[in-house]
Amino acid sequence: MASTPPPSHNASNPVAAGDALPASSGLGTPAFSPLYQQIKALLLQSLQSGEWKPSTAIPSEIELAGRYKVSQGTVRKAIDELAAENLLVRRQGKGTFVATHAEQHVRYRFLRLIANNGDTEGPAERRIVDCKRLRASTEIAKALAIKPSDSVLQIRRVLSFAGQPTILEDVWLPAAPFKGLTAERLTAYQGAMYELFEKEFGVHMVRAEEKIRAVLPDAEQEKLLHINSPTPLLSVERIAYTYNDAPMEFRRGLYLTDTHYYRNELS
Amino acid sequence: MASTPPPSHNASNPVAAGDALPASSGLGTPAFSPLYQQIKALLLQSLQSGEWKPSTAIPSEIELAGRYKVSQGTVRKAIDELAAENLLVRRQGKGTFVATHAEQHVRYRFLRLIANNGDTEGPAERRIVDCKRLRASTEIAKALAIKPSDSVLQIRRVLSFAGQPTILEDVWLPAAPFKGLTAERLTAYQGAMYELFEKEFGVHMVRAEEKIRAVLPDAEQEKLLHINSPTPLLSVERIAYTYNDAPMEFRRGLYLTDTHYYRNELS
DNA sequence: GAGTGGTCTAGACCACACT
DNA sequence: GTGTGGTCTAGACCACTCC
Numbered sequence: 049m050a051s052t053p054p055p056s057h058n059a060s061n062p063v064a065a066g067d068a069l070p071a072s073s074g075l076g077t078p079a080f081s082p083l084y085q086q087i088k089a090l091l092l093q094s095l096q097s098g099e100w101k102p103s104t105a106i107p108s109e110i111e112l113a114g115r116y117k118v119s120q121g122t123v124r125k126a127i128d129e130l131a132a133e134n135l136l137v138r139r140q141g142k143g144t145f146v147a148t149h150a151e152q153h154v155r156y157r158f159l160r161l162i163a164n165n166g167d168t169e170g171p172a173e174r175r176i177v178d179c180k181r182l183r184a185s186t187e188i189a190k191a192l193a194i195k196p197s198d199s200v201l202q203i204r205r206v207l208s209f210a211g212q213p214t215i216l217e218d219v220w221l222p223a224a225p226f227k228g229l230t231a232e233r234l235t236a237y238q239g240a241m242y243e244l245f246e247k248e249f250g251v252h253m254v255r256a257e258e259k260i261r262a263v264l265p266d267a268e269q270e271k272l273l274h275i276n277s278p279t280p281l282l283s284v285e286r287i288a289y290t291y292n293d294a295p296m297e298f299r300r301g302l303y304l305t306d307t308h309y310y311r312n313e314l315s
Numbered sequence: 316m317a318s319t320p321p322p323s324h325n326a327s328n329p330v331a332a333g334d335a336l337p338a339s340s341g342l343g344t345p346a347f348s349p350l351y352q353q354i355k356a357l358l359l360q361s362l363q364s365g366e367w368k369p370s371t372a373i374p375s376e377i378e379l380a381g382r383y384k385v386s387q388g389t390v391r392k393a394i395d396e397l398a399a400e401n402l403l404v405r406r407q408g409k410g411t412f413v414a415t416h417a418e419q420h421v422r423y424r425f426l427r428l429i430a431n432n433g434d435t436e437g438p439a440e441r442r443i444v445d446c447k448r449l450r451a452s453t454e455i456a457k458a459l460a461i462k463p464s465d466s467v468l469q470i471r472r473v474l475s476f477a478g479q480p481t482i483l484e485d486v487w488l489p490a491a492p493f494k495g496l497t498a499e500r501l502t503a504y505q506g507a508m509y510e511l512f513e514k515e516f517g518v519h520m521v522r523a524e525e526k527i528r529a530v531l532p533d534a535e536q537e538k539l540l541h542i543n544s545p546t547p548l549l550s551v552e553r554i555a556y557t558y559n560d561a562p563m564e565f566r567r568g569l570y571l572t573d574t575h576y577y578r579n580e581l582s
Numbered sequence: 583g584a585g586t587g588g589t590c591t592a593g594a595c596c597a598c599a600c601t
Numbered sequence: 602g603t604g605t606g607g608t609c610t611a612g613a614c615c616a617c618t619c620c
Binding site for chain 1: 521530553570
């Protein structure tokens with residue numbers, strides 16, 4: 049009994065690593081996938097499908113190990129990666145939780161604008177200027193990976209810090225997943241926009257890409273930001289993605305950078 | 316022999332986790348430190364001290380495990396973290412290597428400027444405008460964590476893409492570690508600046524922080540970038556850090572963002 | 583084939599949070 | 602105390618690289 053051979057584990061596993069090993073069906077790579085990656089994919093599926101909702105706990109490592117018929121260590125490694133990607137949050141002694149935008153310290157996770165004095169507060173005031181439904185331009189359609197004929201919501205808002213309008217933002221959303229979103233609901237909601245998306249539409253933004261440029265505002269933009277003299281602004285174009293790497297938001301922000309700056313860490 | 320008790324490992328270990336466990340010497344936190352963190356610190360020390368040089372292989376996991384009297388798994392976890400921080404690079408079948416700026420695909424690791432058409436090429440031309448030695452201003456001294464009376468090197472250069480001057484950069488370095496750096500050596504060197512720092516001065520930049528704003532250039536800056544009409548620029552202030560988290564460079568870049576953009580990923 | 587990192591397991595024990 | 606994640610170990614086997 050001391051020499052029980054460990055089960056040749058790739059035999060009866062949750063996901064077959066490959067149907068036939070040497071019979072590479074024309075592809076150059078056999079696409080070997082470690083067990084923990086397969087587990088990770090399964091966990092991801094449970095997140096995508098909404099089986100586990102933001103801020104709730106997922107099953108314990110031991111339970112998941114039993115469910116998937118693998119060791120706890122393998123589940124750990126899968127969860128480790130999801131935690132590193134900010135999809136899950138581990139809390140020792142309590143459990144592993146689905147990440148959310150609805151918590152104080154991560155509320156403005158994607159907002160990199162910091163006050164010169166180091167204050168890391170979110171905007172004090174959020175004013176919805178406009179919210180309307182229209183057809184996607186080719187640019188927007190491309191960013192959101194939808195057809196130009198599809199309809200989108202366009203939201204314009206101004207964020208202020210200490211009474212000073214600092215950010216002018218245009219946000220475009222595919223109309224279908226956000227059916228029922230109006231200027232009133234946006235104005236009424238206390239909290240970050242991504243928090244609203246999560247709670248009211250079940251859309252959780254996972255990651256985003258930004259393209260940053262320096263621009264000069266036009267007359268209308270100057271007016272909304274209370275700018276009198278010629279002032280360069282940061283143009284921040286963002287595409288935000290949800291679980292399955294599907295783009296779910298396109299956003300263009302104009303940032304005033306006299307009292308604030310955009311902070312980035314390189315490594 | 317099947318029940319050899321595993322050695323109560325915190326007894327004779329490389330670094331004592333704490334001299335006396337409950338005798339918290341006035342501090343609120345006992346500062347429990349896992350073994351792998353201690354190993355990580357030791358590895359970090361070998362990197363800092365220059366014992367292992369960039370692009371060379373460090374000892375194998377098995378050897379390190381023997382050296383530190385811990386299991387291979389513990390060494391693995393320490394290396395995993397250093398690899399995640401881009402200090403080490405793992406290569407299956409070959410070994411674990413000290414990260415370097417001197418490789419094609421990571422040469423411009425900290426340069427986030429991308430051509431609009433997606434080209435990810437580095438600058439085609441690098442022209443050194445000036446390189447002189449002077450006393451640190453209070454701003455520079457603060458950024459570099461040195462005394463205002465200390466001397467620093469100031470380098471000014473222009474980077475061009477496809478013949479078009481696109482980046483105007485001022486770089487400040489503490490004079491001491493970079494003794495002997497001249498405009499001639501900078502001009503002569505083929506490769507990225509951080510590659511030169513690494514090879515000729517043993518200074519390896521590990522991470523950096525950037526503050527980004529939109530600005531309007533003055534007359535001299537416009538001239539150096541061949542700008543005729545009023546054009547807003549991206550101002551990118553960077554502090555770069557070496558192993559021990561010591562600031563070793565302050566840099567201010569002015570980026571032309573008509574043909575390029577600054578790319579950032581959020582997660 | 584020998585050496586390296588990569589995966590997987592099983593089991594012990596520690597630190598932390600709730601109750 | 603019980604349950605959860607966190608650490609550590611020892612050993613087996615796999616995948617990749619080079620000789």
